[in-house]
Amino acid sequence: MRSTTVWPALLGVEKTVVERVEFDEDEEMLVAHVRPRRRSRSRCGICRRPCPGYDRGEGRRRWRALDLGLFRAFVEADAPRVSCPEHGVVVAHVPWARHDARHTLPFDDTVAWLATRTSKSTLEQLLRIAWRTVGAIVSRVVAEGAAQRDPLAGLARIGIDEISYKRGHRYITLVVDHDSGRLVWAAPGRDRKTLAKFFAALGETRCAAITHVSADAATWIADEVADKCPNAVRCADPFHIVAWATDALDEVRRETWNTARKEGLGGHARDLKHARYALWKNPEDLTEKQAAKLAWVAKVNHRLYRAYLLKEQLRQVFALKGEDGKRLLDHWLAWARRCRIPAFVHLAQRIAKHRISINASLEHRLSNGLVESTNTKVRLLTRMAFGFKSPEAMIALAMLNLGGYCPPLPGRRAAA
Numbered sequence: 001m002r003s004t005t006v007w008p009a010l011l012g013v014e015k016t017v018v019e020r021v022e023f024d025e026d027e028e029m030l031v032a033h034v035r036p037r038r039r040s041r042s043r044c045g046i047c048r049r050p051c052p053g054y055d056r057g058e059g060r061r062r063w064r065a066l067d068l069g070l071f072r073a074f075v076e077a078d079a080p081r082v083s084c085p086e087h088g089v090v091v092a093h094v095p096w097a098r099h100d101a102r103h104t105l106p107f108d109d110t111v112a113w114l115a116t117r118t119s120k121s122t123l124e125q126l127l128r129i130a131w132r133t134v135g136a137i138v139s140r141v142v143a144e145g146a147a148q149r150d151p152l153a154g155l156a157r158i159g160i161d162e163i164s165y166k167r168g169h170r171y172i173t174l175v176v177d178h179d180s181g182r183l184v185w186a187a188p189g190r191d192r193k194t195l196a197k198f199f200a201a202l203g204e205t206r207c208a209a210i211t212h213v214s215a216d217a218a219t220w221i222a223d224e225v226a227d228k229c230p231n232a233v234r235c236a237d238p239f240h241i242v243a244w245a246t247d248a249l250d251e252v253r254r255e256t257w258n259t260a261r262k263e264g265l266g267g268h269a270r271d272l273k274h275a276r277y278a279l280w281k282n283p284e285d286l287t288e289k290q291a292a293k294l295a296w297v298a299k300v301n302h303r304l305y306r307a308y309l310l311k312e313q314l315r316q317v318f319a320l321k322g323e324d325g326k327r328l329l330d331h332w333l334a335w336a337r338r339c340r341i342p343a344f345v346h347l348a349q350r351i352a353k354h355r356i357s358i359n360a361s362l363e364h365r366l367s368n369g370l371v372e373s374t375n376t377k378v379r380l381l382t383r384m385a386f387g388f389k390s391p392e393a394m395i396a397l398a399m400l401n402l403g404g405y406c407p408p409l410p411g412r413r414a415a416a
């Protein structure tokens with residue numbers, strides 16, 4: 001290999017001439033002076049069409065490349081501006097970086113790949129970049145992916161969900177594709193106007209092609225779906241219905257705990273407080289200690305244990321699905337209505353009110369796991385994305401993870 005080909009290969013730059021390489025001993029970094037090959041020169045940075053030159057822009061500019069050995073590396077080049085008939089005066093395209101980026105393509109892709117797999121602090125230290133920069137890079141990578149592959153093509157069965165972050169002060173509305181398992185759309189907000197943006201992006205023809213929509217029972221979703229997707233069956237998301245039951249159970253546990261405290265049963269109250277996870281988890285996932293806790297509840301507090309059984313049987317309804325599920329739901333409703341636990345009597349009324357969309361969900365067997373896991377993962381990501389400047393960067397991180405936009409590691413053919 002000649003040195004003219006070694007340097008571009010080491011820096012991971014294509015269609016690029018490396019003029020010379022210098023090592024800055026004070027800064028301990030390597031700087032490669034480069035220029036685009038002739039055919040990549042004088043193109044619009046946005047559409048890449050050949051355009052007449054405009055001016056020299058701000059002169060020389062540096063782009064951070066992946067480290068070479070122990071040292072930081074940069075490519076340095078002129079950054080002239082061109083005049084595009086469509087995009088006006090813009091910085092010319094460079095073959096080694098995305099438009100407006102301050103990092104090379106392999107650097108961007110490595111950041112994106114790591115952002116889906118590792119922690120914030122690991123990424124910051126390993127690549128020596130600020131978390132805000134990660135947000136900008138992830139946004140660019142996702143925008144490029146979305147421009148290449150229409151995420152809204154061929155949608156038929158979708159799930160709509162909302163998650164809260166910043167302690168419930170902010171919301172994101174999410175749309176998942178039940179068939180591909182991907183997150184296909186997300187936007188800040190949770191109201192009809194937000195969801196209307198999704199249907200506007202989808203367009204009338206593709207809205208008419210939607211056959212099933214699963215969602216929680218929020219009326220703003222139901223109204224907007226009824227309006228925009230005339231052919232869709234509306235299904236209730238089992239995940240949210242079971243979450244209602246979990247909330248009702250927690251209410252009973254808190255009541256029981258408060259009563260025990262008021263009656264001066266301190267030790268008993270403490271034990272009840274610690275029973276929360278045993279009651280909350282699926283029985284098959286209980287640890288030995290939690291299972292023992294549950295057995296203790298069954299023995300000492302019949303009312304709370306009945307509430308637990310009500311929650312579990314409702315979960316069973318959605319595990320069974322189909323006609324069996326519907327039959328079990330009839331039994332469940334009859335049981336809950338006369339259980340004399342106000343939280344569950346109320347839950348029975350709420351479920352009866354949404355019976356049509358719950359039945360549709362049992363009949364059409366839409367995957368609950370998808371909505372649930374997307375909800376859980378996005379919630380985790382919102383915590384990781386804390387520190388990004390905009391909700392858009394957080395959404396980009398979610399799309400990168402769950403929308404199928406993560407690039408392979410540079411230099412490897414297939415994603416590992």
Ligand SMILES: [Zn+2]
Nearest residue numbers: 044047084087
């Ligand atoms: Zn252009």
